[in-house]
Amino acid sequence: MNFQLIGVNHNSAPVEVRERLAIPEARLPDAIRSLVQQPGVDEGMVLSTCNRVELLTSSNQGSDLRGFLPLYFGVNPDTLKSHVYEFKERDAVRHVFRVASSLDSMVVGEPQILGQVKEAYAIARGLGAVHSALDVLLSRAFAVAKRVRTETAIGSSSVSIASVAVQLAQKIFGSLTNKTVYMVGAGKMAELATRRLMANGVGKILFSNRTHERALQLSEAFGGHAVPFEHLHDTADHADIVLISTGAAGFLFRREHGERLLARRRNSPMFFIDISVPRNVDPEMGRLDGMFVYDIDDLQAVAAGNTAERQKEAARAEEIVELEVERFALRIQSLAVVPTILSLQEQCETIRQAEMDRIRGKLGPISADQEAAIEALTRGIVNKLLHTPITTLKSSTSEPEAATIHEIIRRIFNLNSRKPNK
Amino acid sequence: MPLFWLRVALSLYGVGLLYAVVSLWGGRPVLTRIMLPAVGLGTVFHFVAIVEYGVLGLVVAPSFLHQGESLLAFLLMAFFFVVYFRYKTASPGVAVFPMAFLLTVLASAPSSLLTSPSPGVSNRWIIIHVGLILVGYSALFFSFFASILYLLQERNLKAKATSGGFWSRLPALATIDEIGYKCLVFGFPFMTLGLIAGSIVAEARFGSRYFDDPKILLSILMWVVYMVLLYTRWSAGWRGRRAAYLAAFAFAAAVLAWSVNTGWHRFIAAP
Numbered sequence: 001m002n003f004q005l006i007g008v009n010h011n012s013a014p015v016e017v018r019e020r021l022a023i024p025e026a027r028l029p030d031a032i033r034s035l036v037q038q039p040g041v042d043e044g045m046v047l048s049t050c051n052r053v054e055l056l057t058s059s060n061q062g063s064d065l066r067g068f069l070p071l072y073f074g075v076n077p078d079t080l081k082s083h084v085y086e087f088k089e090r091d092a093v094r095h096v097f098r099v100a101s102s103l104d105s106m107v108v109g110e111p112q113i114l115g116q117v118k119e120a121y122a123i124a125r126g127l128g129a130v131h132s133a134l135d136v137l138l139s140r141a142f143a144v145a146k147r148v149r150t151e152t153a154i155g156s157s158s159v160s161i162a163s164v165a166v167q168l169a170q171k172i173f174g175s176l177t178n179k180t181v182y183m184v185g186a187g188k189m190a191e192l193a194t195r196r197l198m199a200n201g202v203g204k205i206l207f208s209n210r211t212h213e214r215a216l217q218l219s220e221a222f223g224g225h226a227v228p229f230e231h232l233h234d235t236a237d238h239a240d241i242v243l244i245s246t247g248a249a250g251f252l253f254r255r256e257h258g259e260r261l262l263a264r265r266r267n268s269p270m271f272f273i274d275i276s277v278p279r280n281v282d283p284e285m286g287r288l289d290g291m292f293v294y295d296i297d298d299l300q301a302v303a304a305g306n307t308a309e310r311q312k313e314a315a316r317a318e319e320i321v322e323l324e325v326e327r328f329a330l331r332i333q334s335l336a337v338v339p340t341i342l343s344l345q346e347q348c349e350t351i352r353q354a355e356m357d358r359i360r361g362k363l364g365p366i367s368a369d370q371e372a373a374i375e376a377l378t379r380g381i382v383n384k385l386l387h388t389p390i391t392t393l394k395s396s397t398s399e400p401e402a403a404t405i406h407e408i409i410r411r412i413f414n415l416n417s418r419k420p421n422k
Numbered sequence: 423m424p425l426f427w428l429r430v431a432l433s434l435y436g437v438g439l440l441y442a443v444v445s446l447w448g449g450r451p452v453l454t455r456i457m458l459p460a461v462g463l464g465t466v467f468h469f470v471a472i473v474e475y476g477v478l479g480l481v482v483a484p485s486f487l488h489q490g491e492s493l494l495a496f497l498l499m500a501f502f503f504v505v506y507f508r509y510k511t512a513s514p515g516v517a518v519f520p521m522a523f524l525l526t527v528l529a530s531a532p533s534s535l536l537t538s539p540s541p542g543v544s545n546r547w548i549i550i551h552v553g554l555i556l557v558g559y560s561a562l563f564f565s566f567f568a569s570i571l572y573l574l575q576e577r578n579l580k581a582k583a584t585s586g587g588f589w590s591r592l593p594a595l596a597t598i599d600e601i602g603y604k605c606l607v608f609g610f611p612f613m614t615l616g617l618i619a620g621s622i623v624a625e626a627r628f629g630s631r632y633f634d635d636p637k638i639l640l641s642i643l644m645w646v647v648y649m650v651l652l653y654t655r656w657s658a659g660w661r662g663r664r665a666a667y668l669a670a671f672a673f674a675a676a677v678l679a680w681s682v683n684t685g686w687h688r689f690i691a692a693p
Binding site for chain 1: 580659
């Protein structure tokens with residue numbers, strides 16, 4: 001069995017190259033059909049996401065995937081050359097395991113990729129392009145991905161600003177239902193964070209902006225209440241989470257504001273997320289009991305810390321993948337010797353039968369007892385002679401010279417000229 | 423036989439103790455998996471032991487230090503499971519398991535069977551008094567530990583260090599706050615009724631002399647702090663540092679009241 005993988009990803013190729021190779025879902029079946037029609041290809045599947053395009057095949061004698069790629073996409077082979085990576089056999093297995101476990105992703109540990117691989121597999125399987133060896137490989141890859149997810153903490157922490165904000169809010173308030181968010185100012189990142197908070201169930205949203213129309217627009221878009229900017233300080237105590245992103249040059253909230261807010265809230269905690277530059281919240285305010293103030297650098301530091309944590313977990317995940325590749329290779333190798341053992345037994349049985357027929361002719365009529373004795377004798381000899389080669393074949397699968405031993409046995413017994421009948 | 427069950431419970435609590443110690447250094451997944459079944463089974467055996475003591479008539483006056491300790495350990499474990507099932511957090515175990523283990527060690531010492539109640543003390547009121555007080559103690563302990571967790575979690579959040587180790591598995595600040603507050607509210611009536619029951623018994627039997635006892639005075643002090651805690655919480659929403667200091671004070675008073683005079687009130691000992 002020969003696994004072969006060729007492709008480009010976010011590391012190997014810039015988006016200009018990736019977008020020319022990307023295959024829209026509607027054209028995927030066509031691409032898979034063209035792939036399996038290539039000479040030598042037994043099975044094939046295609047994975048196309050915004051970060052990678054990969055072709056995976058299984059064949060008996062290997063195939064020219066490098067030639068197929070430019071031909072199918074109508075791209076100049078020279079432009080592709082430096083961007084394409086190719087893996088064979090064990091390396092291809094490792095790559096498939098790593099991709100499915102999200103170790104090869106742009107954001108390591110992100111959960112979408114496994115679903116994408118599963119979908120690509122389902123499409124190819126539906127077309128009959130994946131049936132035996134690739135089927136075994138992909139099922140194993142899904143199991144490995146699951147193992148990585150359960151045995152390491154690779155996907156458990158947030159690495160984007162918006163998700164860190166949500167994670168922190170949950171660390172403070174637990175469930176976010178019935179909590180109120182105050183979005184002061186506007187901006188892409190603030191909107192993203194608000195959207196995330198909403199997705200996590202916050203109850204109520206207030207908007208305030210120096211330009212009141214903007215606050216009205218936002219409150220309409222998100223479904224909330226717009227508050228005139230001059231009432232900001234009077235209304236801020238209604239909010240549990242205050243998300244600030246304005247262009248104000250100085251602090252909008254100082255320590256004394258914080259003290260007043262806490263008094264009005266009867267010391268119930270507040271979380272200020274200040275993503276404005278220059279900052280809008282005095283860090284001094286964060287010293288008050290029950291007041292939590294995070295600025296953009298703090299959020300980024302948490303995200304970076306989580307990323308580092310993920311990297312550490314990724315190293316553990318790589319170990320798991322390596323182990324699984326080893327296991328898989330063993331399994332494939334032990335599968336590979338099965339046909340040889342079968343044909344070896346078959347070959348010897350044919351010889352034995354032929355010799356039995358010959359001796360019967362020479363001996364003339366013999367009794368049933370004698371016939372049984374000869375039968376047992378010849379069988380015993382054959383089995384004893386075959387015992388060592390068969391056990392050697394079986395036990396050699398884990399050794400480095402397995403392929404050599406396999407080939408030698410096939411040659412000695414002249415098995416290459418015949419195929420086993422199953 | 424009850425002592426045997428108590429020792430079985432003790433060895434199972436040992437798993438919890440190990441878990442508590444190890445989890446401060448990051449924890450072991452194996453230990454986390456077996457911890458809950460182990461301490462759960464331990465609590466069941468502990469219950470069996472307590473019931474048997476009751477049936478054998480050995481528990482008539484649990485103010486005998488050892489039975490009281492056993493009961494307190496059991497109540498702590500029961501509280502732990504209530505909190506665990508309500509808030510899905512095993513964090514209190516870090517403090518509860520060592521505490522329960524220690525109390526059970528003391529309770530399962532051989533001498534605990536030798537202490538027999540003197541005829542004058544076997545009284546329903548005393549059982550009620552001690553039982554109520556112990557429930558109050560357990561609740562107070564939980565509330566105190568929750569306020570420490572609150573401080574630690576608050577410090578973590580302020581230091582902007584939220585990832586890694588035992589602290590990343592702490593429940594949310596609001597959840598810790600709720601556990602502490604609910605325990606306070608739950609424990610207060612028990613403590614109050616327990617003290618009243620005790621006063622009735624002592625008043626009836628010994629007159630006003632019982633106020634000389636430091637244990638009584640400490641208990642009353644503890645009760646006052648308890649009330650201040652609740653009052654500041656209701657009126658000003660005190661939590662965090664200030665609440666933790668008060669809770670620590672109340673807890674210290676409770677521990678002192680517990681340890682002073684090793685289980686006997688002075689007015690009983692004095693003729």
